[in-house]
Amino acid sequence: MAKQKKLLTYHQRQNRQGYRFMLPWIVGFVIFTAIPFVATIYLSFTEVRQTVLGFKITFIGLDNYIMAFFENVEFVPAMLSFLGMIIPYTFVILILSFILAYLLNKITFLKGFLRTIYFLPVIIMSGPVMYQLIDSSSEASRIDTYLKFSDIFIVQMVASYSRRFALLLIGIFDQLSIILWFTGIPIILFINGLQKINPNLYEAAQIDSANSWQILWKITIPIIKPLALVVTIFTIVNLGTFSINPVYGLIKTATENTSGGLGIAATYSWIYSFVVLILIGITFLIFRNKEKGRRHDS
Amino acid sequence: MTKIKLTKIARAKKFHTFLKLCIYFVLICISYVYLEPILRMISMTLMSTKDVIDPSVDWLPKNPSLSNLKVAGTVLDLKKTLVNSVWFSALLACAQTIVSALTGFALSRYNFKFKKLWIIMIILAFIIPVPLLMIPRLMLFISAQNLLGFNLIGTPIPQILMALLGQGVNSTILILIFYNFFNLIPYSLDEAAMIDGASPWQVFVQIGMKLSVSTVLVVFLFSFVWNWNETYITGTLVRNSIELLPSKLNMFDSAFKTYAAAGRGNAEFRINEAYKMSATLLSITPLLILYGFVQKRFIQGIENTGITGE
Numbered sequence: 074m075a076k077q078k079k080l081l082t083y084h085q086r087q088n089r090q091g092y093r094f095m096l097p098w099i100v101g102f103v104i105f106t107a108i109p110f111v112a113t114i115y116l117s118f119t120e121v122r123q124t125v126l127g128f129k130i131t132f133i134g135l136d137n138y139i140m141a142f143f144e145n146v147e148f149v150p151a152m153l154s155f156l157g158m159i160i161p162y163t164f165v166i167l168i169l170s171f172i173l174a175y176l177l178n179k180i181t182f183l184k185g186f187l188r189t190i191y192f193l194p195v196i197i198m199s200g201p202v203m204y205q206l207i208d209s210s211s212e213a214s215r216i217d218t219y220l221k222f223s224d225i226f227i228v229q230m231v232a233s234y235s236r237r238f239a240l241l242l243i244g245i246f247d248q249l250s251i252i253l254w255f256t257g258i259p260i261i262l263f264i265n266g267l268q269k270i271n272p273n274l275y276e277a278a279q280i281d282s283a284n285s286w287q288i289l290w291k292i293t294i295p296i297i298k299p300l301a302l303v304v305t306i307f308t309i310v311n312l313g314t315f316s317i318n319p320v321y322g323l324i325k326t327a328t329e330n331t332s333g334g335l336g337i338a339a340t341y342s343w344i345y346s347f348v349v350l351i352l353i354g355i356t357f358l359i360f361r362n363k364e365k366g367r368r369h370d371s
Numbered sequence: 372m373t374k375i376k377l378t379k380i381a382r383a384k385k386f387h388t389f390l391k392l393c394i395y396f397v398l399i400c401i402s403y404v405y406l407e408p409i410l411r412m413i414s415m416t417l418m419s420t421k422d423v424i425d426p427s428v429d430w431l432p433k434n435p436s437l438s439n440l441k442v443a444g445t446v447l448d449l450k451k452t453l454v455n456s457v458w459f460s461a462l463l464a465c466a467q468t469i470v471s472a473l474t475g476f477a478l479s480r481y482n483f484k485f486k487k488l489w490i491i492m493i494i495l496a497f498i499i500p501v502p503l504l505m506i507p508r509l510m511l512f513i514s515a516q517n518l519l520g521f522n523l524i525g526t527p528i529p530q531i532l533m534a535l536l537g538q539g540v541n542s543t544i545l546i547l548i549f550y551n552f553f554n555l556i557p558y559s560l561d562e563a564a565m566i567d568g569a570s571p572w573q574v575f576v577q578i579g580m581k582l583s584v585s586t587v588l589v590v591f592l593f594s595f596v597w598n599w600n601e602t603y604i605t606g607t608l609v610r611n612s613i614e615l616l617p618s619k620l621n622m623f624d625s626a627f628k629t630y631a632a633a634g635r636g637n638a639e640f641r642i643n644e645a646y647k648m649s650a651t652l653l654s655i656t657p658l659l660i661l662y663g664f665v666q667k668r669f670i671q672g673i674e675n676t677g678i679t680g681e
Contacts, residue, residue, distance in 0.1 A: 090482030101536025199600030
């Protein structure tokens with residue numbers, strides 16, 4: 074055995090030792106992520122019943138899907154309200170967190186103090202806390218929020234074009250501090266990226282008499298763009314996991330019903346995940362295409 | 372000629388300070404928006420029943436009292452849930468830290484086959500929504516519990532197992548933090564150690580771990596906080612057999628109703644809201660205290676190591 078060890082080449086040793094360190098993660102990935110991923114697809118076409126002996130799985134074809142889309146009155150509205158929440162929120166979070174990171178990166182005095190505040194939500198944000206906050210802020214005041222904001226001229230202007238868009242805008246402003254709480258990690262990511270930009274680039278641009286607005290658009294944003302992809306994906310994933318997400322509640326109640334609800338829960342979560350994955354795919358395409366175009370230019 | 376230039380420079384300087392002041396103004400205003408919910412919570416908590424009903428009281432309570440906290444504390448069963456939450460999150464955080472250090476070390480130090488594929492898999496593991504995986508996981512644990520003959524559901528075992536095998540909350544991010552940090556350690560240190568006859572394991576412990584104390588702290592804290600705040604997986608696998616602070620907060624409404632029905636008479640809506648806010652405040656206080664202690668190292672650690680995966 075000892076002899077054999079000496080005979081291994083450098084690459085073989087690297088290979089072996091690398092896998093030795095990776096082993097726990099790989100085992101976990103296969104058992105708890107890869108297999109469940111495939112299994113859920115299968116389960117979504119079945120009815121699962123828990124019996125004394127174990128699970129009895131019967132194949133029922135598309136029944137679960139028909140049930141989710143046409144028979145259940147809760148699922149489709151929940152899905153729509155989830156989409157209506159996640160798309161504007163992600164957009165706002167992406168832009169706000171970039172602006173905040175950009176500003177936080179500019180200052181020196183009070184830097185530590187302000188960063189402490191801006192990172193605070195990362196620590197305390199959890200589903201129940203969000204739920205309590207949103208609950209308390211909306212239940213009493215949802216009706217008069219519109220009235221409260223409808224005096225503002227811009228809101229009236231937007232509302233005359235499309236009332237729905239105005240409501241969306243009001244919703245964003247009303248929940249601003251909650252939305253802002255999601256910017257914790259995106260800000261960290263952006264600050265990291267901004268600090269990595271070579272200051273020589275700025276200097277060169279300044280010598281060529283570029284003003285700071287031009288520098289922002291021509292240097293900072295193109296360099297930061299790949300990070301924006303990371304931030305967007307993170308935000309989509311992160312927003313999904315909070316119990317303000319109505320679909321989670323549905324899936325959870327179906328999961329708790331172990332006697333018969335697991336198949337339907339699998340269908341729900343598969344549809345939900347499919348939508349989320351499509352969203353992530355779309356962001357991926359958006360950011361990738363632009364990058365290609367830029368490379369083509371230079 | 373020079374005079375004109377000087378005034379120009381002076382003007383530019385003035386403009387610069389003006390811009391700086393604007394930045395501070397914006398940042399401080401927005402930080403108020405960040406803190407508003409917390410401040411609101413504190414003010415609501417201090418209000419007595421009279422203040423809550425009184426419409427003229429907006430921020431500062433007229434006769435502050437701590438009775439809300441007391442009620443919220445008893446409804447949340449604070450002592451028990453706090454202890455439970457602390458050991459539960461700490462246990463999971465330990466497991467997650469160890470496994471992400473190992474994985475991050477492997478990715479940064481060794482060139483093994485299909486390494487790129489595994490990196491993609493690590494990222495995929497983050498993107499796949501959790502509910503998609505929970506149902507088969509739950510079935511797996513229920514079957515295992517039938518097979519083994521003792522309870523798994525309702526104990527922390529399933530989650531510890533998952534954390535130990537690198538499938539805990541946001542494991543991907545923790546792995547990437549370690550990966551980035553280990554990439555900063557020069558490989559020549561490893562080589563020197565290996566020439567002196569150190570085994571890979573020794574290299575990992577003596578060089579990797581000993582140089583990354585601050586990273587370990589950051590990862591542990593992140594993991595602790597995320598596990599503390601996580602309620603979906605815990606709610607599915609542990610349910611109510613271990614009472615944790617956040618999940619108890621989730622059920623605060625119903626818990627409060629039974630409490631109120633037990634003797635206090637019917638509480639009005641806004642009073643109920645004050646209790647809710649105090650319960651929320653209570654549930655985040657431990658994290659706030661923790662953050663207060665480690666805040667400096669935490670932020671430095673985040674900024675130096677970088678979560679950014681390249």
